[in-house]
Amino acid sequence: MTFIISFQRAIDRYIGALICLILNIVDMIISPSYKRVKIDNILIVRLWAIGETILVLPMIERLRKEYPKAKISVLTTPRVKEVFESVGFIDEIMVLGWDNRKLFKKFDMVFDTEPFLRISAIMAWFTGKKIIGFDGSVRSLLYSVRVPYNDRQHVVQVYLDMLREIGIKAEADRLVKLMFDANDESIAKQLVVRLKKPIIGICATSAESAGSRRWPQERFAELSDQLIKDFQASIIFFGIPSDEKYNDEIIDMISESKNVLNAAGKTTLKQLYALIERCDLVVSNDTGPMHISAAMDTKTLGLFGPNTPVRFAPYGSGNESIYIKHQCSPCINVHKGDICDCRNPICIEAITVANVFRTIKRMLRKNNKNQGSQLFGFSSFAGR
Secondary structure, eight states, X not given: OHHHXXXXXXXXXXXXXXXXXXXXXXXXXXXXXXXXXXXXXXXXXXXXXXXXXXXXXXXXXXXXXXXXXXXXXXXXXXXXXXXXXXXXXXXXXXESSGGGGGGTTOEEXXXXXXXXXXXXXXXXHHHEEEEEEEOSSGGGGGXXXXXXXXXXXXXXXXXXXXXXXXXXXXXXXXXXXXXXXHHHHHHHHHHHTTOOSSEEEEEOOOOTTOGGGOOOHHHHXXXXXXXXXXXXXXXXXXXXXXXXXXXXXXXXXXXXXXXEEEOTTSSOHHHHHHXXXXXXXXXXXXXXXXXXXXXXXXXXXXXXXXXXXXXXXXOSTTOEEEEOOOTTOOOEEGXXXXXXXXXXXXXXXXXXXXXXHHHHHHHHTOOOTTSXXXXXXXXXXXXX
16 A cells, blocks of 8 residues: 555656646646636645645635635545535535546636645646645646745644635634534444543554554553553544554553443544544544544644644644654655655654653643643644
8 A cells, every 4th residue: 555655656746747847838828817717616626634634624614704605616535525525615525537527627716735746736727717726846837826835834824825825814723623413423422332531532543654653552552551540531542444453452452441442443434523522632643533633622632753743733722742853853744745654753752651641631631622722841832
């Protein structure tokens, strides 16, 4: 799987760059001008990453308020399609495929929210008249409006910059809450019915291509032991079906696992929303469920190493991150195409169980979810 992802990235980087140059030449020949188009149809291009898809939602929500009568569509992939189905302000969701050939210049305005991919820029050019995307690489030649990518702020703000660049005032102090139905709620309730509070959710895994973001298994086990001993907590481990074995390996290291649940593969994405909402706190590696937790207004603690919480911390009041800066970190810069999967992740391994337990203890004792985030000791970042 990792090889396939690397191969796809290589094609996008090199073949995609060539196509972008060719399309730029086409633009120079035909000299299109769409500066004053009436905005009736808007397209958002967002292809990958559940976490970043959640982080782009405040921008789309603000766009809906600015253009209440426009049709807002999304072009995406099956992997993140369900996230867009979890909000009420998107009119149409389309999956990237051959049927998209019917969309040539159909949209008055297109936002390419991918920070680096060439394929997203090509699709934005193909489908749109006025195209907004991030500056900084060959693909930006295809955009009508080029937005500086400010990597010293949270990604929620980076996406809102796309609106600010075209004159729309935009702010967000929270993520968009994700919707689920009564059946999803019922499934989540059944899973936790025998668990005692407080319930601590843990995401110990990460995407296939991001193994270096994982805090060591034995430390999640030791942390669980401390939470069970000091708080009589119940523990839920999240994940997709392929994460079940990985979670079981952690659970086997926990001394008292009676109130520990391996929920990997036991929920749909929307049922996971409902399950996370029932947790008192979630501890997570830098991955999708961390952002789901923040969106569901569950107190969230993110553990960071190769990536930086300056950009990707769990967003919103009351959430915290632990990050111990190393000379080589961050080595992940998605907007530059740097997707490092380090085999010696000393940055994430520098986080101790004591660091994490101390932060959880403080967070659990905060009764008001709306209290402001606090910085953690030596090198921690709040949710924005």
